[in-house]
Amino acid sequence: MRVLVIGGTRFLGRTIVEEALARGHQVTTFNRGQSGADLPGAVAVRGDREVTADLERLADGHTWDLVVDTSGYVPRVVGESARTLSGHVATYAFISSVSAIDGFPGKPATESSGVWDCAPDAGPDDGDYGVLKAGCERAVEQGFDGNVLIVQPGLILGPYENVGRLPWWLNRISQGGPVLAPGDPGTPMQLVDARDVAVFTLDQAELGTASRFAVTGPAGNTTYGEWLELGKEATGSDAEFVWVDDRFLVDQEVGTWVELPLWGGPPSDEVANFWSVPTAKAEAAGLRVRPVAETVRDTWAWLRDVPEAERSYGAKALHGIAPEKEAAVLAAWAARSA
Numbered sequence: 001m002r003v004l005v006i007g008g009t010r011f012l013g014r015t016i017v018e019e020a021l022a023r024g025h026q027v028t029t030f031n032r033g034q035s036g037a038d039l040p041g042a043v044a045v046r047g048d049r050e051v052t053a054d055l056e057r058l059a060d061g062h063t064w065d066l067v068v069d070t071s072g073y074v075p076r077v078v079g080e081s082a083r084t085l086s087g088h089v090a091t092y093a094f095i096s097s098v099s100a101i102d103g104f105p106g107k108p109a110t111e112s113s114g115v116w117d118c119a120p121d122a123g124p125d126d127g128d129y130g131v132l133k134a135g136c137e138r139a140v141e142q143g144f145d146g147n148v149l150i151v152q153p154g155l156i157l158g159p160y161e162n163v164g165r166l167p168w169w170l171n172r173i174s175q176g177g178p179v180l181a182p183g184d185p186g187t188p189m190q191l192v193d194a195r196d197v198a199v200f201t202l203d204q205a206e207l208g209t210a211s212r213f214a215v216t217g218p219a220g221n222t223t224y225g226e227w228l229e230l231g232k233e234a235t236g237s238d239a240e241f242v243w244v245d246d247r248f249l250v251d252q253e254v255g256t257w258v259e260l261p262l263w264g265g266p267p268s269d270e271v272a273n274f275w276s277v278p279t280a281k282a283e284a285a286g287l288r289v290r291p292v293a294e295t296v297r298d299t300w301a302w303l304r305d306v307p308e309a310e311r312s313y314g315a316k317a318l319h320g321i322a323p324e325k326e327a328a329v330l331a332a333w334a335a336r337s338a
Contacts, residue, residue, distance in 0.1 A: 001020075001025045001026070001064075001065040001066055001205075001206065002025070002026045002028075002063070002064040002065050002066075003020045003025045003026065003027045003028070003064060003065065003066045003067075003068065003205075004027075004028045004029075004030060004064040004066070004067040004068070004085075004089065005017050005020070005027065005028070005029045005030070005042075005067070005068045005070060006029075006030050006031070006049060006067065006068070006069045006070060006071055006072070006081065007029070007030075007031055007035075007069075007070040007071035008027075008029035008030075008031060008038075008039070008042065008070065009029065009031055009035050009036030009037060009038060009039075010035050010036045010160065010162045011156070011158075011160045011161055011162045011163070011194060012070055012095065012153075012156060012194045012197060012198065013029075013068075013070035013071065014036065014039065014160050015158065015159075015160060015194040015195055015197075015198045016068055016070060016198040016201060016202070017029060017039050017042055018039060018198075019195070019198040019199060019202055020202060021039065021041045021042065023202065026043075027039075027041065027042040027043070028042065028043045028044075028045060028062075028064070029042050029043070029044050029045065030045045030047055030049070030058050031044070031046070031047075031071075032046065032047070032048050033046050045058055049071070049077060049080075049081055050077055052080065052084075055080065055081060055084040055085075056084060058084075059084050059085055059088045062088060063088050063089070064088065064089045064090075065089070065090050065091065065205075066089065066090065066091045066092075066093060066205045067085055067089045067091070067092050067093065068093045068095065068201060068205070069081065069092065069093065069094045069095060069140070070095045072094060072095070072136045072140075073124075073129070073132060073133070073136065074122070074123060074124045074132060074136070075118060075119065075120050075121060075122040075123075075126075075132060075135030075136045075138065075139045076120075076121045076122060076123055076139070078094070078136040078139045078140060079120050079121060079136075079139030079140075079142070079143045080143075082139055082140045082142075082143035082144040083143040083144070085144070086143065086144050086145040086146065087145060089144075089146060090146055090147060090208070091146060091147040091148075091149060091205050091208060091210075092140055092144045092146060092147070092148050092149070093149040093150075093151060093201055093204075093205050094136065094137060094140045094148070094149070094150050094151070095151050095153065095197075095201070096133045096134075096136065096137050096150055096151060096152045096153075097129070097130060097133045097152055097153060098152045098153065098154050098214055098216065098277050099129055099130030099133060100115045100116060100130050100131075100133035100134040100136075100137060100152060101113045101114075101115060101116075101130075101152065101214070102114045102115055102116050102117075102134075104130070104273065104274075104277075105270070105271050105272065105273045105274035106269055106270050106271070106272065106273070107273065108273045108276065109214060109273060109276075109277050109278060110278060111214070111278055111280060111281045115133075115134035115137055115138075116130060116131040116134035116135075117131075117134070118131045118132060118134045118135030118138065119135055119138070120135055120138040120139035120141075120142050120143070121139070122135040137150050137212075147208055147209070147210040148210055149201070149204055149205060149209055149210060149211065149212075150211070150212035150213070151197065151200070151201050151204075151212075151213055151215050152212065152213065152214045152215060153192060153197050153215050153216060154190055154191070154192050154214070154215070154216025154217065154277050155189075155190065155191055155192065155216065155262070156192055156193070156194050156197060157191055157192070157193060157194070157295050157296075157299065158193040158194035158195055158295050158298065158299055159194070159195075159298050159299050159301075159302035160194070160302065161194070161299065163319065164261070164319035164320065165261035165262055165319055166231075166261075166295075166296065166299050167299065167303055168261055168319045168320040169228065169231055169261060170231050170234070170235060170296070170299065170300050170303055171303070171320075172320065173228065173231045173232050173235050173237050173239045174235040174237050174239075174300075175237070175239075176237050176238045176239050177238075177239065177240065178239075178240050178242050178330055179228075179239045179240065179241050179242065180242060180244060180260070180321065180326045180329055180330055181224075181225075181228055181241040181242060181243045181244065182224070182243075182244060182246065182249055182254075182260045182263035183224065183243070183244075183245070183246040183249070183263060183265075183266075184224070184243075184246070185223060185224055185225025185226075185228075185241075185243055186223050186224075186225060187223055187224040187225075187275075188219065188220040188222075188223055188275055189220070189221070189222050189223060189224060189227060189262070189275050190216055190217050190218070190219050190220065190221060190275040190276065190277060191216070191217045191221060191222060191227070191292055191295065192215065192216040192217040192289055193289065193290050193294070193295040195290070196215075196287070196288065196289050196290060197215055199288075200213070200215055200282065200285075200286065200287045200288075201215075203286055204285065204286075209285070211285075213281055213282040213285065213287075214277050214278065214279060214281070214282060215279070215282050215287060216277050216279060216289075217279075217289045217292070218279060218283075218289065219275060219276045219277070219278075219279075220275075221289065221291075221292055222292040224262070224263075225241075225243075226292075227262075227292060227296070228241055229241075230292060230293050230296040230297075231296055231300070233293075234296050234297045234299075234300040235300055242330055242333065244329065244330075244333050246265060246266035246267075247266055248332075248333060248336070249263075249265075249329070250265060250266060252328075252329045252332060254321065254325075254329060258319055258320075259319075259320065259321040259325075260321060261319050261320065
């Protein structure tokens with residue numbers, strides 16, 4: 001197949017390019033050349049998707065079997081890409097998010113759940129991440145004349161992660177000593193490897209599938225405690241996890257999701273269904289998810305090759321608690337427990 005990837009140098013986009021090349025596809029990437037290195041074997045076209053002339057130059061005289069849009073966050077921007085590429089591509093695969101599902105994670109997601117109400121021409125200030133992803137889905141569906149494949153991934157981890165979730169935890173665990181661990185170690189999680197999302201997306205595109213799929217790991221494919229222990233095992237660390245009560249962490253003003261990545265705070269109705277996205281439809285279509293242990297091990301193997309001074313990969317997301325704050329919270333917890 002002739003495959004066009006919008007983005008293609010970071011995390012999921014890079015993983016999709018690798019998988020497509022491994023399958024023998026002819027791959028073109030379209031990006032500004034600012035976020036990462038191009039993969040050998042792919043033809044790189046420089047341009048900004050927010051510049052109409054760049055999009056028109058990309059499409060002029062070219063056709064592809066598939067475009068995978070890995071970097072669409074603003075509906076009106078995605079809509080222009082869909083309209084410009086219409087007639088030049090057979091299938092438009094848009095990488096959305098389970099956050100686009102209406103009511104999620106407060107309400108349960110279902111295989112037939114609709115998405116948030118967001119106009120296909122919405123701008124960057126017209127909603128949060130999930131709402132705008134919903135608008136992006138509509139922009140593709142309404143603007144592209146051809147097969148539309150919508151992939152709604154759950155929480156993605158794996159090599160090349162540029163968000164700083166698993167990399168931060170691996171770096172912190174590798175340093176050893178007492179490690180602040182949040183809440184209940186038995187909290188079930190639902191994680192998916194970027195490589196499995198890439199495989200599923202390309203499998204469906206090769207079949208010409210036009211549908212929408214929630215793509216994540218099976219509910220409960222690990223727990224928070226198991227996940228951190230896998231990090232300890234992978235790094236060979238002597239870390240000692242100190243499990244601190246959710247409410248105590250909130251009282252200490254520890255930020256959810258960011259300061260302690262993947263910790264959502266005390267159980268609440270607002271996030272009650274975050275780790276319970278149904279995957280039956282995707283599994284019936286062929287989704288296979290590798291063990292979380294493999295994801296953790298391979299991410300550490302990749303991260304070890306990143307120079308230590310650069311291990312804040314994805315640091316612009318500011319994930320991870322500051323060492324001095326972690327120490328202060330651990331001291332306060334120890335004093336309370338004494």
